[in-house]
Amino acid sequence: TSNTISWSLHLLAKEPEIQEQLYQEVIGVCPGDKVPNSSDIAHMPFLKAIIRETLRLYPVVPGNARVTVDNEIVVGDYLFPKETLFHLCHYAVSYDENVFPDPHTFLPQRWLRGLEDKSKQHPFGSVPFGFGVRACLGRRVAELEMYLLLSRLIKQYEVRPDPAGTTVKPITRTLLCPATPINLQFLNRRVEQAEPRAAAGASL
Template sequence: MSPTGDLVSNLTNELYRFSLEDVYGNISELLLAGVDTTSNTMLWALYLLSRDPEAQEALYQDVTRVLKGDGIPTAQEVNSMPYLKAVIKETLRMYPVVPMNSRLIAENDVVIGGHFFPKKTTFTLCHYAISHDKKVFPEPQKFKPDRWLRDGRTRPNPFGSIPFGYGVRGCVGRRIAELEMHLALARLIKLFEIRPDPTVGEVRSLTRAVLVPDRQVNLHFVERQKTSSEQ
């Protein structure tokens, strides 16, 4: 049974006696935190790649260099695909699917950067604005996965983009989310070339709890020809 199926059957299992409120809370949490986040990020990644054939080719080369045949990449193989990881990082920089985050400083008054904040101040972090700061990310509106590669270039400040939050309340699903997206993107790019629908135009983002496109994106998945070594 799938992990989702397991969870649902445990939640409704007489043995555990969860209240209906707990069942509703857990299911909506699972769908919002665990599904809408990764599915919308995948959509943004595919949209960005569809508009950038060079980046798409670089990703295809990165994946096919490591992954032969139809297999699912192992964790070690994914680690040998730096461009694949960079595409997801850059997608989350441009479209941080959880666009805001907040923290309540409950314990003490604090001074940050010369500014005084009394205790119980709520700080709201706008990931979208932070990760579009041109002092940290030159040409912030441009999709440039290369900026994340460890190839001797100066990499951006790691706090310039923290789409999974940070610290003890950071995203608990981060590793699962990254693994899912890396595996799905590696598979998709191996099988298909992704093309935009020219009638759709520039897609904008809207905040609907998570960052979603303002229209249907209608990508075209064009099947790739198998090379002779893969027949």
């Protein structure tokens, strides 16, 4: 969860229009000092889309493997004998332009219902929590934690990128992690507009 939140803040800092759209959604559902709860999250589709798009671009587990132990199986037109090792590269599929048009662009709207392109997406184009009997048992808890944390952060702070313009690339250390610290600026939204706002720097 901390890894995905770091990447999502990094992406939002570079896309102020997307960040503002998220902010407007959050304050529309939770005005004033209201703290969002699980019921409120159901009314924040753009928040969910941002987390999903972040997981597409930076899947926590970029790849894993499974062995078919007991029986041979047929996949497409191919017959695989038992004890075949399958390596599944989630990262590669997430950037396949046949599955996701403009795959290197941060486009949370691709996950919103009602869009024409949404119906054309492959159901297994992005499965960051796995699927089936071996899917992540903690998925719902992890998703809720990320929704609540990101919504509260965006409500409190405007996030801006590193003034030095440092490029952050992912690296695989079992999990997909930032190769260098993600440096961001957090501007307190509660400071009155008449007062100059000081940016607080932070590394993630």
